[in-house]
Amino acid sequence: MTDPLSKQATAGDIARAVMSGKAKAADVIAATLKRIDASEPTVNAFTDVVALRAMKRAREIDQGLHRGPLVGVPFAVKNLFDIQGLPTRAGSKINVDGPKAPRDGALVRKLEAAGAILVGGLNMGEYAYDFTGENAHYGPSCNPHDPTRMSGGSSGGSGAAVAAGEVPLALGSDTNGSIRVPSSLCGLFGLKPTYGRLSRAGSFPFVDAFDHLGPIARSVEDLALSFDAMQGWDPDDPVCTDRPAVPTLPELNEGIDGLRIAIAGDYFARGGEAVAFEAVATVAKALGATKTVTIPHAAAARAAAYVITAVEGSQLHLPRLRERPQDFDPDTRERFMAGALLPGSWYVKAQRFRRQYRAALQKLFGEVDIILAPATPCPAPKLGQVMMTLDGVELPVRANLGIYTQPISFVGLPVVVAPLQKPGALPIGVQLIANHWNEAAALRVARHLEKTGVASALPA
Amino acid sequence: MAEEKPDIATLVDEAAKAIGLPIAAEYRDKVIVNYQRSLAIAKPLLDLDLDDELSPAPVFRP
Numbered sequence: 028m029t030d031p032l033s034k035q036a037t038a039g040d041i042a043r044a045v046m047s048g049k050a051k052a053a054d055v056i057a058a059t060l061k062r063i064d065a066s067e068p069t070v071n072a073f074t075d076v077v078a079l080r081a082m083k084r085a086r087e088i089d090q091g092l093h094r095g096p097l098v099g100v101p102f103a104v105k106n107l108f109d110i111q112g113l114p115t116r117a118g119s120k121i122n123v124d125g126p127k128a129p130r131d132g133a134l135v136r137k138l139e140a141a142g143a144i145l146v147g148g149l150n151m152g153e154y155a156y157d158f159t160g161e162n163a164h165y166g167p168s169c170n171p172h173d174p175t176r177m178s179g180g181s182s183g184g185s186g187a188a189v190a191a192g193e194v195p196l197a198l199g200s201d202t203n204g205s206i207r208v209p210s211s212l213c214g215l216f217g218l219k220p221t222y223g224r225l226s227r228a229g230s231f232p233f234v235d236a237f238d239h240l241g242p243i244a245r246s247v248e249d250l251a252l253s254f255d256a257m258q259g260w261d262p263d264d265p266v267c268t269d270r271p272a273v274p275t276l277p278e279l280n281e282g283i284d285g286l287r288i289a290i291a292g293d294y295f296a297r298g299g300e301a302v303a304f305e306a307v308a309t310v311a312k313a314l315g316a317t318k319t320v321t322i323p324h325a326a327a328a329r330a331a332a333y334v335i336t337a338v339e340g341s342q343l344h345l346p347r348l349r350e351r352p353q354d355f356d357p358d359t360r361e362r363f364m365a366g367a368l369l370p371g372s373w374y375v376k377a378q379r380f381r382r383q384y385r386a387a388l389q390k391l392f393g394e395v396d397i398i399l400a401p402a403t404p405c406p407a408p409k410l411g412q413v414m415m416t417l418d419g420v421e422l423p424v425r426a427n428l429g430i431y432t433q434p435i436s437f438v439g440l441p442v443v444v445a446p447l448q449k450p451g452a453l454p455i456g457v458q459l460i461a462n463h464w465n466e467a468a469a470l471r472v473a474r475h476l477e478k479t480g481v482a483s484a485l486p487a
Numbered sequence: 488m489a490e491e492k493p494d495i496a497t498l499v500d501e502a503a504k505a506i507g508l509p510i511a512a513e514y515r516d517k518v519i520v521n522y523q524r525s526l527a528i529a530k531p532l533l534d535l536d537l538d539d540e541l542s543p544a545p546v547f548r549p
Binding site (some may be wrong): 236324326327329330331333334337345348349352360361362364365366367368369373375376377378379380381382383385423426 | 498499502503506507508509510511514517518519520521522524525528529530531532533534535537538541542543544545
């Protein structure tokens with residue numbers, strides 16, 4: 028059994044140990060806080076550590092006051108989640124001058140109701156307009172596998188904290204790839220659920236049309252445990268579904284029998300480094316997938332996601348762009364400003380195309396259950412790297428780390444990222460894409476890959 | 488007929504005025520670069536023909 032106080036311990040390991048009385052929650056939290064202190068100078072994942080609150084909660088658990096499937100499990104959240112008593116930074120300097128959150132965000136409350144213990148808020152790209160994990164105000168969150176490289180963003184602190192073994196579980200947000208990109212670059216399992224599945228109440232928005240929240244962890248069981256604890260309708264998020272929750276843990280170990288798995292071709296088979304396609308081929312071989320499918324108009328989907336993001340995000344921040352432009356991160360400011368000037372006709376066309384594209388994907392999911400695609404076009408770039416060469420074309424890093432994730436979140440499909448790690452090489456992830464509301468299938472496939480040793484997420 | 492290239496610098500200056508967004512001189516060049524980049528990225532969408540009957544994806548339900 029893994030030592031529940033070690034950095035290798037998963038959320039499941041810790042919960043079982045606390046539940047059975049083999050470990051005290053207070054000892055788990057003390058060990059967690061010690062690890063955070065030791066790792067932060069290298070990874071810079073946390074912006075806020077709520078040590079007193081966490082220790083208080085842990086002692087209450089040890090007194091038997093709180094129970095649940097995640098009892099005693101330390102977790103942290105991207106700092107766009109409300110944490111009671113703290114300003115919700117959302118990676119910005121400007122929001123620190125705003126009001127302190129009157130209560131925790133909905134998903135923080137749900138995880139704590141399941142016994143988990145919040146230990147802090149995590150670094151992120153400013154206002155989530157980011158794929159790098161860099162931040163001019165708080166410094167970059169660094170990749171624990173090589174601290175001279177990017178963690179990926181915008182949930183960079185979430186990826187760095189879990190990959191460094193500071194916490195077993197973190198929450199992030201994903202508008203265009205912000206859970207999936209750091210999961211790939213930091214070598215972690217990440218779940219971007221179906222759009223509308225999890226409540227976004229009590230989190231700072233970016234693009235209402237695409238904003239999703241979800242977990243990042245080092246085991247598939249931990250994704251399922253936390254996802255199941257967070258499901259359920261919430262009247263405070265108008266997008267949150269009133270469909271019944273679908274627990275994924277009970278069928279997690281059912282294997283892949285009966286699942287039709289295909290590889291995304293065309294757009295998803297070009298424009299990246301060989302290592303990204305080799306990862307997809309490795310996963311396909313392990314799953315016995317040989318069929319290739321074409322997601323039609325994926326390039327237009329990426330373009331439309333870009334337009335909707337630029338227009339909605341910029342409109343949200345227009346008052347701040349007018350009044351405090353000097354306080355923005357220079358890497359987001361001019362992108363937001365340019366987005367505020369894009370033609371309205373582009374936005375409406377993107378939303379009309381979105382309906383057509385959704386119909387095409389629903390047709391495709393009549394033929395297959397899971398589609399495999401790269402998560403990122405390359406492993407982690409160097410910190411500060413501005414340009415990269417993909418397929419012989421020099422492209423900006425910031426806009427292109429999400430080329431394979433954007434066309435998927437554009438229509439809210441659920442995705443699990445399965446990380447592949449080789450000794451001496453940087454990790455890279457593969458997207459396991461399922462039909463709407465079928466997170467369970469993607470998690471089953473990820474669990475199969477984990478059990479067979481194809482995918483793994485050991486802490487750096 | 489060759490497509491006429493838009494003057495993005497003028498477009499940025501005038502559109503910013505129209506929506507009341509002051510763009511300081513030190514930010515202007517990067518805004519123009521980002522607008523040009525947006526034009527390039529949006530092209531696959533702008534090149535598509537859509538059916539007239541296609542309604543936008545978000546549906547407002549009163």
